[in-house]
Amino acid sequence: MNHSQSPDERLYAIVEQGLCVGCGLCQSVAGADKIRVTKTQSGFEQPVVLGELDHDTVDRIYDVCPGTRIEGLPQRLIENDTHQDNVWGPWRRMVRAWAGDDEQRFEGSTGGVLTALGVYLLRSKWVDFILQVKTSSRDPSFGEATLSFTSADVIEAAGSRYGPSAPLVDIAAALDRNQPFAFIAKPCDVAALRNYARHDERVDKLVKYWLVMVCGGYGSPSTTHAFLRRNDIDPSDVTALRYRGRGCPGPTTVVARGEKHDFHYLDYWGDNESLWGLPFRCKICPDGIGEAADIAAADTWIGGSPNRVDSETDPGINVIVARTRAGEELIAAAAADGALTLERDVTPDDMSMYQPHQMHKKYHAWARHQGLGDAGRIVPQTARLRIEELARENTDAINNFQREGTVKRVEIGKATLPTPEIWKP
Numbered sequence: 001m002n003h004s005q006s007p008d009e010r011l012y013a014i015v016e017q018g019l020c021v022g023c024g025l026c027q028s029v030a031g032a033d034k035i036r037v038t039k040t041q042s043g044f045e046q047p048v049v050l051g052e053l054d055h056d057t058v059d060r061i062y063d064v065c066p067g068t069r070i071e072g073l074p075q076r077l078i079e080n081d082t083h084q085d086n087v088w089g090p091w092r093r094m095v096r097a098w099a100g101d102d103e104q105r106f107e108g109s110t111g112g113v114l115t116a117l118g119v120y121l122l123r124s125k126w127v128d129f130i131l132q133v134k135t136s137s138r139d140p141s142f143g144e145a146t147l148s149f150t151s152a153d154v155i156e157a158a159g160s161r162y163g164p165s166a167p168l169v170d171i172a173a174a175l176d177r178n179q180p181f182a183f184i185a186k187p188c189d190v191a192a193l194r195n196y197a198r199h200d201e202r203v204d205k206l207v208k209y210w211l212v213m214v215c216g217g218y219g220s221p222s223t224t225h226a227f228l229r230r231n232d233i234d235p236s237d238v239t240a241l242r243y244r245g246r247g248c249p250g251p252t253t254v255v256a257r258g259e260k261h262d263f264h265y266l267d268y269w270g271d272n273e274s275l276w277g278l279p280f281r282c283k284i285c286p287d288g289i290g291e292a293a294d295i296a297a298a299d300t301w302i303g304g305s306p307n308r309v310d311s312e313t314d315p316g317i318n319v320i321v322a323r324t325r326a327g328e329e330l331i332a333a334a335a336a337d338g339a340l341t342l343e344r345d346v347t348p349d350d351m352s353m354y355q356p357h358q359m360h361k362k363y364h365a366w367a368r369h370q371g372l373g374d375a376g377r378i379v380p381q382t383a384r385l386r387i388e389e390l391a392r393e394n395t396d397a398i399n400n401f402q403r404e405g406t407v408k409r410v411e412i413g414k415a416t417l418p419t420p421e422i423w424k425p
Contacts, residue, residue, distance in 0.1 A: 007053035011035070011061060015046050017377050018280030018415040019067030021188045022046060024145070024169025025196060026061045037166050039139065040420040043221030044279070045164040048420050064195040066188040067281055072291035072384030074194065077324045085348040086386050086393075087362050089291040093322040093331065094351065096300060096343040098315070100334075107158040109245050111318035113297045113340060114184055114211055117330065118154040120339040121182050126330075127208050128179035132157050133165045140241040141224050145169055147181075159245030162219040162268075168192055175202045182209035186218070187290040188281075194292045209330060212290035214298035214321075216276070216357060219243075219268070223277025227268050228254065233261065236425075243268065248316030249299075249306055264308060271305070280415045284372070284406070286365040286385050288358050294327030295320060300354045319346055319354060366391035367399040371406025377415070 005013070014020050022045040024037040034051035062068045073090050082090045098111030104119065105112040121127045129147045134157035136142035143165030148154045167185050171193065174181060183193060190212050197203035225235045233256045240255035249265040269276055282288075290296030297318045299306075306314065322328040334340040352359045366387040373379045391399055409415045 003055050007055050007058045008049050010055075010058045011047060011049060011053060012419050013378060014062075014065060014067050015420050016417055017372075018417055019065075019378060019380065020044070020046055021066055021186075021192075021279075021281050022164045022166055023066060023189050023192045024166030025064055025066075025171065025192045027166075027169050028171045029060050029064060029196075029199075030057050032170075036422075037169050039142075039164075039423040041423050042417050042420070043164075043225075043423070044417075045142070045166050046417075046420040048422055060199060064192060064199065066192040066195070067380065068378060069195055069381045070188070070191045070286055070385065071194065071382065072287065073323055074292075075384070079325060082323075086390055087359050088289060088321070088348045088351050089385075090323050091321050091348075092325065092328040093320075094346045094348070095320050095322075095331065096317050096346060097320050097331075097335075097340050098317050098343075100338045100341050104155065104158070105316055106247065107155055107245055108316065109158070109160040109213070109250075110248050110297070110299050111316040112158065113318040113320055114213060115154055115158045116339050117209075117211060117295070117334055118148065118182065118184060119151045120334045120337060121209060121330075122149070122151060122154065123339075124333070124337070126180075127182045129174075129177075129181045130154060130184055131167065131171075131174050131181055132184040133161050133167050135161070135241075136163075136165070139163070140238055141221065141235075143167075147174065159250075160213070160243050162243045163224060163241075164218065164221065168196075171196065175200065175206060178202075178206070180206055180208045182211060183207055184211045186215045187212050187287050187292070187296070188215075188285070190290060190292045191287060209295070209326065210293040212293040212296050214290060214296050214355060214358065215285075215288045216304075217278035217282030217285070217288070220277050220279050224268075226277070228256075231261065231263065231267075247311075248314040249311060265306060265311065266308060269305075280409070283409075284365065284368045284380075285361060286369070286380070286382050286387050288361060289355070290321070291323070291385060294324045295322055295330065297321075298351070298355055302353060304355055304357050317343065319351065321351070362387065363390045363394055364398075364402045367394070367402035368406045370399075371403040372410070372415075374403065375407045375410035375415075377410060
């Protein structure tokens with residue numbers, strides 16, 4: 001580790017270089033008396049140093065942070081008969097499915113499968129609770145960590161959270177319960193908790209199921225505020241915000257000054273990927289497909305985005321990727337119980353059709369990381385994600401374009417954030 005900077009400077013470099021995902025794990029590693037992950041002047045949830053840090057603590061943070069280290073499924077969980085795909089990673093089954101319960105299917109972001117699996121795990125007593133994210137009680141555009149103990153808790157947390165959220169901000173409290181639980185989160189959050197398992201043996205003992213949504217990135221706060229202002233809504237007046245769900249994808253619903261406003265999902269995100277307002281870290285993500293999880297659930301829109309007409313009547317169908325034997329057995333058990341409805345198995349080629357942006361990002365990740373190195377930035381460490389092998393399938397022109405484009409982003413400030421300071425309204 002480079003200790004030429006102070007511990008504070010080294011921690012803040014992760015944020016300043018646009019690599020922080022706001023998962024909250026650094027607060028758990030250092031302790032809330034030394035680091036607080038909170039909303040900062042940039043609008044994101046980021047770590048702010050409150051107490052004296054030492055290099056050993058920051059070394060541990062660099063080892064677990066999903067901005068600096070992202071790995072695929074632990075090798076011990078990849079069995080000999082597991083399929084391997086260079087883009088889509090290890091998998092045992094890929095199947096189109098939806099929640100067997102109509103309410104769960106409706107409330108969920110697509111087909112409600114993660115909601116259905118969470119409910120099933122609790123009802124079957126396979127776990128005692130679910131660590132997941134629900135709408136923040138402080139800022140309706142954010143998410144916040146919650147422990148779900150009942151089916152009603154899981155359903156309350158249904159629906160995507162495209163704002164910042166910190167599910168691991170107090171992972172010690174979940175582990176201190178000494179009860180088996182499941183974790184439902186973004187791929188980067190799961191990667192962070194897998195990293196943390198090297199430092200706390202309770203993680204592998206107590207986290208029985210790791211479930212993720214295939215993630216195209218989350219919306220930056222500035223993107224959400226711009227969307228609200230385009231529609232003549234003052235962000236400070238918003239008392240409730242639901243990004244999607246209650247249909248597929250379902251409306252983006254905003255409540256401001258007691259008045260409800262419904263918009264189409266594409267009104268928020270835009271009609272093509274180039275319009276997505278993502279944090280820089282999402283643009284260089286080597287794993288939006290949840291390679292470290294037991295199960296990943298994805299949308300099944302051809303081309304990666306809904307159209308405005310069909311989405312009005314789409315009941316929602318997920319594709320589920322089971323990566324481990326535990327994930328495969330969970331799907332089978334939930335289907336036998338009626339908690340899931342399975343339609344038909346699919347292939348990695350189908351996944352690339354449903355999620356072309358994930359395929360392209362996977363092919364481009366290595367070159368983008370090389371661009372970070374060219375620009376003198378922190379280069380995330382990766383393992384078991386095959387991004388260098390995929391880059392070899394590209395032409396030199398493609399790799400050079402991605403590499404040089406990343407350098408350019410750094411040079412013009414699109415990969416830079418200010419040193420975090422606690423936001424003051």
